Amino acid sequence: MDFRSAEAEARYDAVVERAAGLVVGLDFDGTLAPIVEDPTEATILPGTGELLVELAESVAALAVITGRPARQVLALGGLEEVGTAVGEHGRVLHVLGQYGNERWSSVERRIVSPQPPRGLSTFELRLPGLLRRHDAAEAYVEDKGLAVGIHTRRLADPRAAFDRLLEPVRSLAGELGLQVEPGRLVIEVRAPGTDKGAAVRRLVDQVGAEAFCFVGDDLGDVAAFEAVHALREEGAVAGLLVCAGSPEEPALRDLADVVVDGPEGVQDFLRRLAADTGVRTG
C-alpha cells in the first residue's frame, strides 16, 4: 500500500479514528472486480465479499457506487448475500447503480429506479449507423436500461476505436440531451443530472457520516473523488481517497491519497482497514 505523502497517511489515521461514523464507498469494475473482456463475465474477486462483511463490523456503512445497473451488480458481486451478512452486524450495505440513478439497500431490498431518459431510444436507433460510419460496427453495445455502453475492448485496435468514436458519440448525445461518460474502453451515454459525487454527498447526509473513504479506478470515479475532497476541505468529514491503480487509466493516481494495485491491492487495503478499525472499535 503506497501512501502518496505523510499527509495522506495522517488522513488514513483520521478515518480510522472516526471508524464508527465511517462510510466506505467502492466502485465495482476495476476496483472490486478485475477487468475482463466480456462485461457480462465480470465477478467480484473471490474473498472480497467476506472482507466487506468483516469491515462492516467496525464502520457505519458500506456502499457500492457503480456505473452498472444495480440489479446486475447485485448479481455479479453476490451483494444480496453480503448485504444479509452486513445486516447481521446491524450495518447497512447501499448499492447505488447507474451513477446514483438507482438505489438499493440491504434494509429495503428493492431497487428504486427512474424512467429511462428522453432521447435514449432515439440514440439507440441512430447508434448502429454511427458505429458503421466510424469503422466500429462490431463494438459491443451494452443496453443498461437507463444508459447505453459502447465497448471497444474487443475490437482490433480498442484505443483507436475509442478515440474515433468519442466525439461523434458526444455530438449525437448532446443533440439528444444525454450525458457522455467515458471509461475504460467504454463510452457510456446516460441521463444527465447525477454522478458519483452527488451519490457520495447524499450518502453522507443520509448516514450522518463523519468520515468517508472512496475507492475507485476510472474516470467515472473522479466526481466521487472531488466530492470527498471538497467535503474534507469544508471540514464536513475526514476523507480518504484510494486509487485501484492500472496501467490502463492513470487519471485518479494524482488525486489519490493511496494507490494500490488493482482489485488485489484493494483487498489488501480492505484487510488492513478492517484490522485497524476493528482494533479501534472492538
Ligand SMILES: O=P(O)(O)OC[C@H]1O[C@H](O[C@H]2O[C@H](CO)[C@@H](O)[C@H](O)[C@H]2O)[C@H](O)[C@@H](O)[C@@H]1O
Ligand atoms: O463504475 P464501475 O463499477 O467501474 O462500472 C463502470 C463500467 O464498467 C463496466 O465496464 C468495464 O468493465 C468491463 C468488465 O471488466 C470491461 O470489459 C470494460 O472494458 C470496462 O469499461 C460495465 O460494463 C459498464 O456498464 C460500467 O458502467
